[in-house]
Amino acid sequence: MGEYEGELESVRVARVLREEIIIGDREPGTRLVERDIAAAMNVSRLPVREAIKQLAAEGMVIAKPRSGAVVRQFTLQDIDDFAELREAIETLTFVLAAKRHTPEGLAALREVIDRQRAAVGADDLRAAWSASSDFHILVTQLAGNAMVNEMVAGMAPRLRWIFGHHEDLAGMVEAHEAIFAAVEQRDTERVRGLVIDHLESGRQEAIERLNARTMWSI
Numbered sequence: 361m362g363e364y365e366g367e368l369e370s371v372r373v374a375r376v377l378r379e380e381i382i383i384g385d386r387e388p389g390t391r392l393v394e395r396d397i398a399a400a401m402n403v404s405r406l407p408v409r410e411a412i413k414q415l416a417a418e419g420m421v422i423a424k425p426r427s428g429a430v431v432r433q434f435t436l437q438d439i440d441d442f443a444e445l446r447e448a449i450e451t452l453t454f455v456l457a458a459k460r461h462t463p464e465g466l467a468a469l470r471e472v473i474d475r476q477r478a479a480v481g482a483d484d485l486r487a488a489w490s491a492s493s494d495f496h497i498l499v500t501q502l503a504g505n506a507m508v509n510e511m512v513a514g515m516a517p518r519l520r521w522i523f524g525h526h527e528d529l530a531g532m533v534e535a536h537e538a539i540f541a542a543v544e545q546r547d548t549e550r551v552r553g554l555v556i557d558h559l560e561s562g563r564q565e566a567i568e569r570l571n572a573r574t575m576w577s578i
């Protein structure tokens with residue numbers, strides 16, 4: 361059975377639209393036209409409408425009465441707000457992962473980094489972004505805290521969208537390698553410092569992308 365076997369139409373539409381938004385196929389400010397999406401995905405307009413409601417609840421889309429919905433446009437304040445929250449939660453998850461990891465968990469994390477490095481070597485931008493995101497998700501699982509997992513799951517799409525489009529792909533691999541080594545050694549203080557620096561780098565890249573988008577839209 362495939363990963364999405366038996367998936368509801370509305371769930372499928374939401375999943376596809378969410379991924380298109382995250383990877384940049386649907387840019388901020390783009391209108392989501394129910395009729396066009398329904399035709400492209402071979403569904404009726406009802407599951408499209410339900411999918412858009414779900415994405416609005418997740419903060420990915422802004423639903424406007426009588427004028428449809430548009431992909432959300434993030435502001436500098438949004439980036440700073442998310443960065444503050446991300447630093448608090450992800451620093452905790454990486455420290456907990458350093459304390460609680462298992463050999464199996466480390467092996468899985470090693471595989472993700474190797475996959476990320478291979479994607480960078482193949483100049484596969486989207487695969488590198490995906491592997492980078494998987495690195496953070498897996499660390500959250502290694503932290504072994506169900507409440508943290510629940511919180512991160514709710515934030516993950518927006519975090520991938522805002523902070524996941526790295527330009528320095530090779531530098532991102534090396535940052536993950538350094539964090540992996542500190543986690544493996546259970547060096548929580550080093551983990552804390554590396555993660556804070558890593559997340560700040562992501563915040564600065566997000567600000568640069570926002571500024572570039574603003575300049576192009578003038």
